[in-house]
Amino acid sequence: MENLSKLDKIDHKLLHLLQRNAKVTNAYLSQQIGLSQAAIFERVKRLENHGFIKNYYAQVDSEKAGLGATFFVQVSLANNSRRATQSFLSKIDELDEVTECHNITGSSNFLLKIVTRDLHSFQALILGEMSKLDEIGSLESMIVLSVMKDSKVVPIPVD
Numbered sequence: 001m002e003n004l005s006k007l008d009k010i011d012h013k014l015l016h017l018l019q020r021n022a023k024v025t026n027a028y029l030s031q032q033i034g035l036s037q038a039a040i041f042e043r044v045k046r047l048e049n050h051g052f053i054k055n056y057y058a059q060v061d062s063e064k065a066g067l068g069a070t071f072f073v074q075v076s077l078a079n080n081s082r083r084a085t086q087s088f089l090s091k092i093d094e095l096d097e098v099t100e101c102h103n104i105t106g107s108s109n110f111l112l113k114i115v116t117r118d119l120h121s122f123q124a125l126i127l128g129e130m131s132k133l134d135e136i137g138s139l140e141s142m143i144v145l146s147v148m149k150d151s152k153v154v155p156i157p158v159d
Contacts, residue, residue: 006159007052007156010033010035010043011043011047011052012156012158013032013033014029014033014040014043014044014047015047015052015053015156016156017029017032017033018044018053019152019153019154020153022056022057026040026041026044029044059152062115066117067115067116067117068117068118069115069116069117069118069119069121069122069143069144070113070114070115070143070144070147071113071114071115071116071122071141071142071143071144072111072112072113072114072141072142072144073111073112073114073139073140073141073142074104074107074108074110074111074112074139074140074141074142075088075108075109075110075111075112075136075138075139076107076108076109076136076137076138076139077109077110077135077136077137078134078135078136078137079135079137080109084135085109085135087135088110088133088135088136089101091133091135092110092112092133095125095129095130097114097115097116097121097122097125098112098113098114099113099114099115100112100113101113108140119143122141126139126141
């Protein structure tokens with residue numbers, strides 16, 4: 001497999017277009033970039049194979065799906081051992097309401113994004129499943145009042 005250490009202008013343009021709409025066709029990409037559909041197909045496959053494109057998915061409107069409450073929760077582990085951390089991460093991975101988990105610096109170890117139907121569902125999650133996680137030392141939760149920006153587009157640096 002070839003080494004893909006640098007992205008060229010065409011790769012940047014492809015990633016830019018695909019991040020905004022992953023459902024576009026190779027014909028559309030070909031038209032926008034000025035390469036044949038076969039060349040576009042090969043470039044996209046190469047970007048996938050080298051891990052630049054990790055996945056394709058539909059971004060669902062959580063409120064329309066009946067999930068009207070979003071929370072950020074800072075988690076401090078009771079024990080910072082590797083075993084406790086791995087155990088925590090495997091248990092958090094099983095909770096569908098936890099949509100993101102970030103290892104952070106500062107007074108907490110992790111920042112979780114949690115999406116639920118409402119405040120009562122969040123409380124049930126915290127007092128139910130999450131209270132069973134012995135790895136957690138403390139939690140600090142914040143409720144999202146409104147979302148001003150929710151972009152999944154990564155600003156890819158150009159050399």
